[in-house]
Amino acid sequence: MTFASFLLLGLVAGLVLYDWLALRGKNRRALIFEVAVFVVGAFFIAFPARATALAHLVGIGRGVDFLLYPIVIWLVRESLLTRRRRLSDEERLTELARVVAILEARAVPAPTEPPALEATGTPRVAPLPGARSDAAGGRGPSTGD
Numbered sequence: 300m301t302f303a304s305f306l307l308l309g310l311v312a313g314l315v316l317y318d319w320l321a322l323r324g325k326n327r328r329a330l331i332f333e334v335a336v337f338v339v340g341a342f343f344i345a346f347p348a349r350a351t352a353l354a355h356l357v358g359i360g361r362g363v364d365f366l367l368y369p370i371v372i373w374l375v376r377e378s379l380l381t382r383r384r385r386l387s388d389e390e391r392l393t394e395l396a397r398v399v400a401i402l403e404a405r406a407v408p409a410p411t412e413p414p415a416l417e418a419t420g421t422p423r424v425a426p427l428p429g430a431r432s433d434a435a436g437g438r439g440p441s442t443g444d
Contacts, residue, residue: 300345304344304345307344311337314337315333315337340366343362347362348362349362350362350365350366351365353365
Protein backbone atom coordinates (compact mmCIF):
# COMPACT_ATOMS: atom_id res chain seq x y z
CA MET A 300 0.00 0.00 0.00
CA THR A 301 1.11 3.54 -0.70
CA PHE A 302 1.42 6.48 1.64
CA ALA A 303 -1.67 8.06 0.04
CA SER A 304 -3.64 4.87 0.79
CA PHE A 305 -2.69 5.08 4.46
CA LEU A 306 -3.73 8.75 4.60
CA LEU A 307 -7.08 8.02 2.92
CA LEU A 308 -7.74 5.06 5.23
CA GLY A 309 -6.96 7.31 8.21
CA LEU A 310 -9.41 9.89 6.87
CA VAL A 311 -12.12 7.25 6.45
CA ALA A 312 -11.48 5.91 9.97
CA GLY A 313 -11.60 9.44 11.40
CA LEU A 314 -14.90 10.18 9.64
CA VAL A 315 -16.43 6.91 10.85
CA LEU A 316 -15.30 7.59 14.43
CA TYR A 317 -16.56 11.19 14.35
CA ASP A 318 -19.96 10.23 12.96
CA TRP A 319 -20.23 7.29 15.33
CA LEU A 320 -19.71 9.59 18.32
CA ALA A 321 -21.93 12.39 16.96
CA LEU A 322 -24.82 10.31 15.60
CA ARG A 323 -24.92 7.09 17.62
CA GLY A 324 -28.14 7.90 19.46
CA LYS A 325 -29.94 9.73 16.68
CA ASN A 326 -30.31 7.75 13.46
CA ARG A 327 -28.99 4.24 13.84
CA ARG A 328 -29.91 2.97 10.36
CA ALA A 329 -28.23 5.92 8.61
CA LEU A 330 -25.10 5.41 10.73
CA ILE A 331 -24.95 1.69 9.90
CA PHE A 332 -25.41 2.47 6.18
CA GLU A 333 -22.66 5.10 6.34
CA VAL A 334 -20.26 2.73 8.08
CA ALA A 335 -20.98 0.05 5.44
CA VAL A 336 -20.29 2.51 2.61
CA PHE A 337 -17.06 3.61 4.30
CA VAL A 338 -15.96 0.00 4.77
CA VAL A 339 -16.51 -0.67 1.05
CA GLY A 340 -14.62 2.53 0.25
CA ALA A 341 -11.78 1.49 2.55
CA PHE A 342 -11.64 -1.91 0.82
CA PHE A 343 -11.23 -0.26 -2.60
CA ILE A 344 -8.63 2.15 -1.19
CA ALA A 345 -6.63 -0.76 0.21
CA PHE A 346 -7.06 -2.92 -2.91
CA PRO A 347 -7.41 -0.64 -5.96
CA ALA A 348 -6.79 -3.53 -8.37
CA ARG A 349 -10.08 -5.06 -7.20
CA ALA A 350 -11.95 -1.91 -8.23
CA THR A 351 -10.28 -2.02 -11.65
CA ALA A 352 -11.13 -5.70 -12.10
CA LEU A 353 -14.75 -5.03 -11.12
CA ALA A 354 -14.88 -2.06 -13.52
CA HIS A 355 -13.57 -4.19 -16.40
CA LEU A 356 -16.17 -6.82 -15.55
CA VAL A 357 -19.02 -4.34 -16.17
CA GLY A 358 -17.39 -2.62 -19.16
CA ILE A 359 -15.81 0.46 -17.54
CA GLY A 360 -12.15 1.18 -18.21
CA ARG A 361 -10.88 2.27 -14.78
CA GLY A 362 -11.79 1.35 -11.23
CA VAL A 363 -11.88 5.00 -10.21
CA ASP A 364 -14.53 5.71 -12.85
CA PHE A 365 -16.52 2.73 -11.62
CA LEU A 366 -16.60 4.31 -8.16
CA LEU A 367 -17.04 7.94 -9.23
CA TYR A 368 -20.11 7.51 -11.46
CA PRO A 369 -22.47 6.38 -8.70
CA ILE A 370 -20.93 8.85 -6.24
CA VAL A 371 -21.61 11.81 -8.56
CA ILE A 372 -25.17 10.61 -9.20
CA TRP A 373 -25.74 10.22 -5.45
CA LEU A 374 -24.35 13.70 -4.71
CA VAL A 375 -26.57 15.33 -7.33
CA ARG A 376 -29.58 13.53 -5.82
CA GLU A 377 -28.64 14.66 -2.31
CA SER A 378 -28.14 18.24 -3.53
CA LEU A 379 -31.60 18.32 -5.08
CA LEU A 380 -33.24 16.76 -2.02
CA THR A 381 -31.46 19.18 0.31
CA ARG A 382 -32.55 22.16 -1.77
CA ARG A 383 -36.16 20.98 -1.76
CA ARG A 384 -36.02 20.39 2.00
CA ARG A 385 -34.52 23.86 2.59
CA LEU A 386 -37.24 25.55 0.54
CA SER A 387 -39.90 23.59 2.40
CA ASP A 388 -38.37 24.60 5.74
CA GLU A 389 -38.32 28.25 4.66
CA GLU A 390 -42.03 28.08 3.79
CA ARG A 391 -42.84 26.46 7.13
CA LEU A 392 -40.80 29.10 8.97
CA THR A 393 -42.66 31.88 7.14
CA GLU A 394 -46.01 30.36 8.11
CA LEU A 395 -44.85 30.03 11.71
CA ALA A 396 -43.70 33.67 11.79
CA ARG A 397 -47.08 34.76 10.44
CA VAL A 398 -48.95 32.78 13.09
CA VAL A 399 -46.77 34.21 15.87
CA ALA A 400 -47.22 37.74 14.50
CA ILE A 401 -50.99 37.32 14.45
CA LEU A 402 -51.05 35.87 17.96
CA GLU A 403 -48.78 38.61 19.32
CA ALA A 404 -50.58 41.49 17.58
CA ARG A 405 -52.12 44.00 19.94
CA ALA A 406 -55.56 45.30 19.19
CA VAL A 407 -55.75 49.02 18.56
CA PRO A 408 -58.50 50.45 20.77
CA ALA A 409 -61.31 52.12 18.86
CA PRO A 410 -61.89 55.81 19.67
CA THR A 411 -64.87 56.38 21.92
CA GLU A 412 -66.09 59.41 19.96
CA PRO A 413 -65.17 60.86 16.59
CA PRO A 414 -62.74 63.80 16.61
CA ALA A 415 -64.33 67.25 16.71
CA LEU A 416 -64.26 69.25 13.47
CA GLU A 417 -62.78 72.71 13.37
CA ALA A 418 -64.42 75.54 11.47
CA THR A 419 -62.38 74.56 8.40
CA GLY A 420 -63.99 71.12 8.28
CA THR A 421 -60.81 69.22 9.20
CA PRO A 422 -60.58 67.17 12.34
CA ARG A 423 -58.76 68.66 15.26
CA VAL A 424 -55.73 66.55 16.20
CA ALA A 425 -54.02 66.71 19.55
CA PRO A 426 -50.34 67.73 19.32
CA LEU A 427 -47.71 65.10 19.88
CA PRO A 428 -45.95 65.18 23.24
CA GLY A 429 -42.96 67.51 23.11
CA ALA A 430 -44.10 69.20 19.89
CA ARG A 431 -44.02 72.99 19.64
CA SER A 432 -47.39 74.61 19.13
CA ASP A 433 -46.38 77.66 17.09
CA ALA A 434 -48.14 78.45 13.81
CA ALA A 435 -45.31 77.14 11.66
CA GLY A 436 -45.64 73.69 13.20
CA GLY A 437 -42.23 73.81 14.80
CA ARG A 438 -40.44 74.62 11.55
CA GLY A 439 -40.24 78.41 11.81
CA PRO A 440 -37.19 80.51 12.59
CA SER A 441 -35.73 79.99 16.02
CA THR A 442 -36.09 82.73 18.58
CA GLY A 443 -32.50 83.21 19.56
CA ASP A 444 -30.60 81.65 22.37
